[in-house]
Amino acid sequence: MDISDIQNYYDAIIVGAGAGGLYTALSLPETAKILVICKREPTVCNSHLAQGGIAAVYKPVDDDNTSLHTNDTFVAGGFKNNPDSVKILVTQAAQEIQHIIDIGVDFDRDDTGEYDRTLEGGHSRRRIFHHKDSTGAEITRAIREAVLARDNITFLDNALMCRLEKLDSGFAADVLKDDVHTTYTAPYVVLATGGIGRVYEYTTNTAIATGDGITAAYELGAQITGLSLIQFHPTAYHDKARECFLISESVRGEGAHLLNCHKERFMQKYDERLELAPRDVVSHFIMVEAKETGSDEFYLDITHEDRDYLAARFPMIFEFLLTQGIDMSKDLIPVYPCQHYLMGGINVDTSARTDIDGLYAVGECSHTGVHGNNRLASNSLLEALVFGHRAADDISAKLTTPTEPFSYTFEEPADAVHIPTGLRTEIRRIMQQAYFVIPDKEQARTGFERVLEINKLLEQGNFIIDRDYVEAKSLATVAYIILKEII
Template identity: 60%
Template sequence: MSKNYDVIIVGCGASGLYAALNLPSDMKVLVLAKRELTLCNSSLAQGGIAGVYKNPDDSPALHKEDTFIAGGFENDPDSTEVLVTEAAQDIDKIIKLGVDFDKTPDGDYHRTLEGGHGKHRIFHHKDATGYEIETKLLAYVQTLPNVEIWENALMCDCHKVGDGFSFLVLKDGEFITCNSHKAIFATGGIGRVYEFTTNSAIATGDGIAKAYDMGAEIKHLSYIQFHPTAFNNRNTRECFLISEAVRGEGAYLLNCNKERFMQNYDRRKELAPRDVVSHSIIFEVRRTGSDEFYIDISHKDPEFVKNRFPMIYKNLLEAGYDMTKEPVPIFPCHHYLMGGINVDTFARTNIDGLYACGECSHTGVHGNNRLASNSLLEALVFSRRAAADIAEKLDKSKTLESYPYEIDESAPHIPSGLRREIRALMQKSYFVLPDIGSLQDSLTRVAHIREMLVKGNYKLDRDYVEARSLATVAYIVLTEAVEIAFSSVPLDYVDYEHGF
């Protein structure tokens, strides 16, 4: 048996949910949540959502300028213009949907500052903005009679069939075929391809890998952002993020000698963009011979810190650190993906009827380094535009077809250790500053693992799907990295060492 829908959305984060609620109410929509409904990178976003909204002291032009500077001027001009000029309508809409942004005593919205921003334009809910947006969007979408949400529903495969798409979904141990006229991939990032990441457990690049297999253009997948201030307890693979906003509120970065060092690398000091700070930390490692670094906001009023960052304060306290009294250990960690499935300003891919939104997409708005708090904004703006394009173009009269999926129930499990090996290769060869000497060997090994998984006959389960996805995205990243490394030396790996 197969189930038919007008639109299937793969991913239940901010972009997937916002696309669903912006689709017309007469469309039958299915949203696939890979695991628990709120387990996604959107829920983990702490800092906030950037945008010019009811602020006469700011402008979209200034927001665009900051975005271009942070992105090394590799940003797509048209997409970035859409992002900054349409920010206000989506911020206004989610406020009307119940998102509770913090306010000042006079009733205005409190806008904070983060690295790379020249104006206070970050709307936030304490230090848990992503969770606030995610849960409010989810609550609204769950009331829509035209939208089904399937929890613990894994996209195992997808094929373009005729004018539509046919999905193979594994839900509660059962394989289900679902067909749709249009499809939106909103599957998040690739964080689990690294040993250490701030990303949630679902971030294995499934949508990007499947789109690649289907023939979609993948662009700049090697543009990976490493957040400079992940909590460094040296124990867990999923690293707790200490928000950009902590630096925005005046925190210092300290080296192993408990000395500030950013002034030696960039005139913006702690408020430099993330890639600059991460590179500077690695240069400081080389200078001092130590990988011990700290973030320190203990010079600020303790009550302000506790009220401004309640979640961070609580989590650090549970780990044995009081951020109001002492420096906290940090180190760069994989955080975000600027590249992905290449799309236009309506989130359309080069495959007719397939759209991509959120972190799995490449809109071009981030250039080679995302400006803080532009990610939630991107997720909203372009998923809304995808929904508008689908509303205009969807033809329900066309017949939907199913792909004849065959499942070998007797196939063996994949060999153990493959995902662990992929993570080790990526961590060694492509972390903050690429290890030129190991890139080619890592690519060769990853290509072998991917070929084995793609051509081999293995049990179709979560382990296989995620390993295949990780091998595919690692292969694409390292292929790009090798091409860049052996064609030229990127300037941004040189300039920051000497400062200004």
């Protein structure tokens, strides 16, 4: 066997370096040879953007306990959650919070030195650990630093997984970095590729969220569950940018009111939980109110709070709004719903195993069933850690049986051409019209026909396998599965 084949053979390949992928890598034994890849810079991922925090019953305050966290998770999820996964999520939470504190995550504390917990929509107790309003950046910073300090982990950024093949002895991944394709092999692969937000015109998600891992798993025949279970966050900053800035749930948690175009509160007409009803409920009633008032103007009002408090509690949001000419202590914040999160994904069991032997999925690309029909705020970072750890435990147990290195060669298409331009824009427009908060069946049916054609074109054409192709194919596949579910 060629020496380069052995060099490119790993015990496990982890595709994705957000909270899910990084924490899986860190939880694997230091004796295992691990490859972690991410397709852009390490901070370009949804985990980095997480503002509000991470929910957990850890050294609880406020009479909190895991039964209450369980109940809140079920209520938000419409009782469609998987009870086994929820039980694991809430009971394993304390262990993972302790671990990330041990590796240096700096959660905010109150004047007494206790961890400060905030409240978010759907939570009956203050249980959201946070680092100002940039919790995800802090958590991934600490985990990434711990991962980079490990000699057994190779970390490649700007490395795109283009193709994934299942072989008798494991998997081969075709990875494109600096315009060069390299094949890596391993008996185990963990997909931690994040969400699908970029299939919409407007989303809070980063540019990486094109559903590449879901597409790779789908092509290998893995079960994909509930891909139309999409969360539309009620309060994105309303400026019609493709990547919408999120005005975190915790702003409402700290008392912001939601106003309609007449600058009047309206949630009391629809739900007794008012602004702190779960996200799907608030987004739904924003759409209902928009129809009633004939306007898509909505605002958050937290002007009753002190300026210094807001600047200290929400520094990132405060600064961002100032760049838009808005002082949140004096001005209303224009908001509107926006694609935010995917509850469905690659179906996995409670050890994050897909139904393809050796293939795992963790984080937002997976469907553990913890979220049911609607994710409870701040449960997703927790899900990424808990199930990332469980995937690592399962792989660790299997690694005790030695495996032989193997190699594989992907076919390179000859005389291939670049994909036609405009396909991704077209898919985004279709999805925005067909399914934004409330599905439009008529638009979904016509959109589905066009998405079928685009899928056929991408499958049958002789295209150069580059980032444009991979992401267009992912968006087309994801749109196809979502629309098929709703028509």
